[in-house]
Amino acid sequence: MAEDTYDYVIVGAGSAGxxxxxxxxxxPGTSVLLLEAGGDAEADEINIPAAFAALFKTKRDWNYETTxxxxxxxxxxxxxxxxxxxxxxxxxAMIYIRGNPLDFDTWRDQYGxxxxxxxxxxxxxxxxxxxxxLAGPFHAQGGPLRVEDRVYxxxxxxxxxxxxxxxxxxxxxxxxxxxxxxxxxxQVTCRRGRRWSTYKAYLEPASGRANLTVTTGALxxxxxxxxERATGVTFRQGGREHTVHARREVIVSGGAINSPQLxxxxxxxxxxxxxxxxxxxxxxxxxxxxxxxxxxVVPIIWHTRGTTDLAELNNLRNFARWxxxxxxxxxxxxxxxxxxxxxxxxxxxxxVQVHVVPTAFYDNGLHEPTRRSFTAAPALVxxxxxxxxxxxxxxxxxxxAIDAAYLEDxxxxxxxxxxxxxxxxxxxxxxxxxLLESPWRLPADPSDDDLLEHIRRYGQTLYHPTSTCAMGxxxxxxxxxxxxxxGVSGLRVVDASVMPDVPRGNTNAPTIMVAxxxxxxxxxxx
Numbered sequence: 362m363a364e365d366t367y368d369y370v371i372v373g374a375g376s377a378g379x380x381x382x383x384x385x386x387x388x389p390g391t392s393v394l395l396l397e398a399g400g401d402a403e404a405d406e407i408n409i410p411a412a413f414a415a416l417f418k419t420k421r422d423w424n425y426e427t428t429x430x431x432x433x434x435x436x437x438x439x440x441x442x443x444x445x446x447x448x449x450x451x452x453x454a455m456i457y458i459r460g461n462p463l464d465f466d467t468w469r470d471q472y473g474x475x476x477x478x479x480x481x482x483x484x485x486x487x488x489x490x491x492x493x494x495l496a497g498p499f500h501a502q503g504g505p506l507r508v509e510d511r512v513y514x515x516x517x518x519x520x521x522x523x524x525x526x527x528x529x530x531x532x533x534x535x536x537x538x539x540x541x542x543x544x545x546x547x548q549v550t551c552r553r554g555r556r557w558s559t560y561k562a563y564l565e566p567a568s569g570r571a572n573l574t575v576t577t578g579a580l581x582x583x584x585x586x587x588x589e590r591a592t593g594v595t596f597r598q599g600g601r602e603h604t605v606h607a608r609r610e611v612i613v614s615g616g617a618i619n620s621p622q623l624x625x626x627x628x629x630x631x632x633x634x635x636x637x638x639x640x641x642x643x644x645x646x647x648x649x650x651x652x653x654x655x656x657x658v659v660p661i662i663w664h665t666r667g668t669t670d671l672a673e674l675n676n677l678r679n680f681a682r683w684x685x686x687x688x689x690x691x692x693x694x695x696x697x698x699x700x701x702x703x704x705x706x707x708x709x710x711x712x713v714q715v716h717v718v719p720t721a722f723y724d725n726g727l728h729e730p731t732r733r734s735f736t737a738a739p740a741l742v743x744x745x746x747x748x749x750x751x752x753x754x755x756x757x758x759x760x761x762a763i764d765a766a767y768l769e770d771x772x773x774x775x776x777x778x779x780x781x782x783x784x785x786x787x788x789x790x791x792x793x794x795x796l797l798e799s800p801w802r803l804p805a806d807p808s809d810d811d812l813l814e815h816i817r818r819y820g821q822t823l824y825h826p827t828s829t830c831a832m833g834x835x836x837x838x839x840x841x842x843x844x845x846x847x848g849v850s851g852l853r854v855v856d857a858s859v860m861p862d863v864p865r866g867n868t869n870a871p872t873i874m875v876a877x878x879x880x881x882x883x884x885x886x887x
Contacts, residue, residue, distance in 0.1 A: 367394040367574070369883075370594050370607040371614055372581045372623060374399075375448020376559050376869050377856040377876040378614030380489070383505075383563035384880035386573040393572060394605055395564075396579040396596055398619075399444035402451045402560045409683060410511075410549070410556055410694045411675065414726035416452050417441045425618060425760055427748075432768035434817050439725055440763065441824065442618060446577065447560030449616070450869055453824065454696045455549040455556060456716075457508045459486055459537045460864025460871050463710045472861040473834030475842045477878075485877040486537075486870065492548075499538045505562040506873060507552040511697060512688050514546060515719035517668055517735045517796060518697040522546070522717075524791030525700050536701065541865065542711050544700030550869065551694070554687025559873060579603075582757040584611055584627040584852065586643055591852035597757070610851050610883065614876070617826035617858040621650040621750045622761045624830065624839075629849065638752045644848035648837035649830060650761075653748035654863040656823035657767045658716070658740035659781055659816045660723040661788070662801035670733040671695065671720040695722065699737075701865075704779035710865060712743040713780035715787075716823075721801065723819055734801065737788045739780035740823045742865040745770035750829050767820065774816070781812045825868040830858040843882050844875075855879040 369385055371378050374397035382395040399421060406415045418424055418441070425440040443452035462479035469478040487501035493509035496502065525544035526532050533543030550557045567573055578598050585593040585604060593606035613620045624630055628643030630650060635642045674690035682689035695718055701711035721734035748766035753759050768774040785807065789797065799805065803815055830839040830846075839846060840859050846852040857872045864871050 364392070364574070365604070366606040366608060367392040368607070368609045369612060370394045370396065370605055371612045372396050372594055373448065373614035373616065373619065373856065374446045374560070374564065374575065375443070375614060375616055375856065376450040376872040379447055379559040379564040380873055380876035381612060381614060381855055381880055382573060382575070383567040384877065385883065386567055386570050389570070389572055391572060393574070395573070395575045396581060396594065397446055397575065397577045398580045399446070400577050402446040402558065407451050408555050409691050410455055410551060410554070411671065411691045413452055413454060413695070416443065417725055417727060421445050421452070423618070425763055427763045427765045430765060430767045432774065432817060433820050438765060438767070438822055440822055440826070441725065442616065446564060446575070447558035449824070450550070450558035451556070451560055453867070453869055455551055455694045456547045456696055456867040457537070457550050457870050458547070458866030459874070460866045461541050461710045464862060464864040468832070468861050472832065472838070473842070474832045474861060477832070477842060482874055482878065485874045488877050489873050495535055499535070505566070506550060507557040507562065508548050509551055511546065511549050511551065511692065511694060512554040513690055513692040514697050515669070515671055515690070515693060517665065517719045517793065518546065518717055520793040520796055521737060521788060522698055524793040525787050527791035528787045530700055530702065530787070536866070542701045544698070546698040547694070547696065549694045551692070554683065554692035580757060581615070581623050582626065584613070584623065584629070586627065586849060589848070590850045607851065609887070610853060613852070613854045614856045616856050617653065617829045618750055618761065618763065620854050620856055620858045621829040622752065624649045624846070625752050626755065626757055629846065634751060639755050640752070646839055646847060648839045650750035651747070651837055652828045652831045652861070653750055653763070653765065653826060654744050654828045655765050655767070656740045656742050656744065656825045656863065657773070657777060657820050658738050658823040659777065659820045660736050660738045661781060661784055661803070661815070662721050662723060662734050662736045663788070663797040664799050664801060665733045665735050665796050666798045668733065668796050670730060672730050673733070693719070695720070695726070702780070702783060704776040710743070712741060712776055712865070713783070714740050714742045714866060715784055716740065725821060735793070735797065737784050739777065739784040741773055741777045741780065742863070744773055744863060746773050765822070777816055778809060778812055781816060782809070785812070825863060827857040827860040827863040827868060830854045831861040832859040833861050843886070844879055853879070853883070
């Protein structure tokens, strides 16, 4: 780095930070430094949609795991998080889901997040979007983020959709339109069969700007604070410590784990907890690291007959096909389709999302299937359980303690059980039933006790942690509706951690929306 002072210093080049750096650097009179702990995002495993699980437990993965989860038989849940430019948008399953309109109205009405209702945020979804098929009023063309119909879909995915429709679900070709409920194929953030991350969509096109500096291999260790103002960031790189200064603002975009960790390391958080780990308290802010939410999901797997398995199609011939034209089975995003349903009558919005996968996908896909299989995985997307992120050490290289508190609220367990029951019923009738041979580790007619045991044994993350630096006006809020950290000027958090309630869906699109809106909030505050 030629300079040590910039107008804006952004920590984290992920789904939010890459967007924010690109947007703020559109003004040539503004200097922006983007710090990223990981490295580049150029690798076949990143660009091939079907290969995302090959990134798990590699040098590009933070490789987190939770504390022991009581409701999951005391298991620790593995949490993959990308450590590279683009963050988790360079590792995710690329499903483009915004959430339900009720989610954003709840942010506004229940948490005091003024300006974040659905009508407020829809323009920012549209600003980011370049949809290959769908148009207004719910979609747009011309934005940086390419959204398209997947170029390859396995026959068992469409068979499940037909089964869902015959079981009473409505058919939909747009989960982000007038209604979220229904069954269908998911759209994906791909361009011509290749992953289209925020690195590809936002950061790479901006990389030639003289006013944007991107520094990789930079692990932020603390925010520098003078009086009540954030003035810069100290980070480790190549075995040395460096400090950079921000004339206007420091913006933390590390995600739902790293953002609260950095605030805590900087003395911003619950005073009693900071004292436990030897960090001097600067701002007593109880909500930092609290309110952690994630979508728990349970894989329900069947062995199949009369069809193929996506895993067996991963061969040199199909790799060459993808490499040349971006087509074929490797262009599958694995979670190809699914649907939304309500676990019980009378709910104002669906609370269960099903992802269907044309192979056996359990334990984060870390096991090679030995038989042809199919997975239907119900996830609880409206959760009441709340977990925490807490420091285990004042050393920034130590992973924090992550307690997801999965299914600790009984209503969550009841709803996921109902979702599993409904998913099993849908999948074992209609078109898909003809392709199913036998369930994996479940009886052919499972009882509720069988399904509960399956949930506890195989439940895992859907990779959607949020809400640990929640926005709002209540006692536990960390940032105000302009995303400014309470008690410290010149400091904002911009990422999924500011969402006061986890949206009903895959969280990449709403994280990008948060960053798009934040760019306007920051520019208007100059």
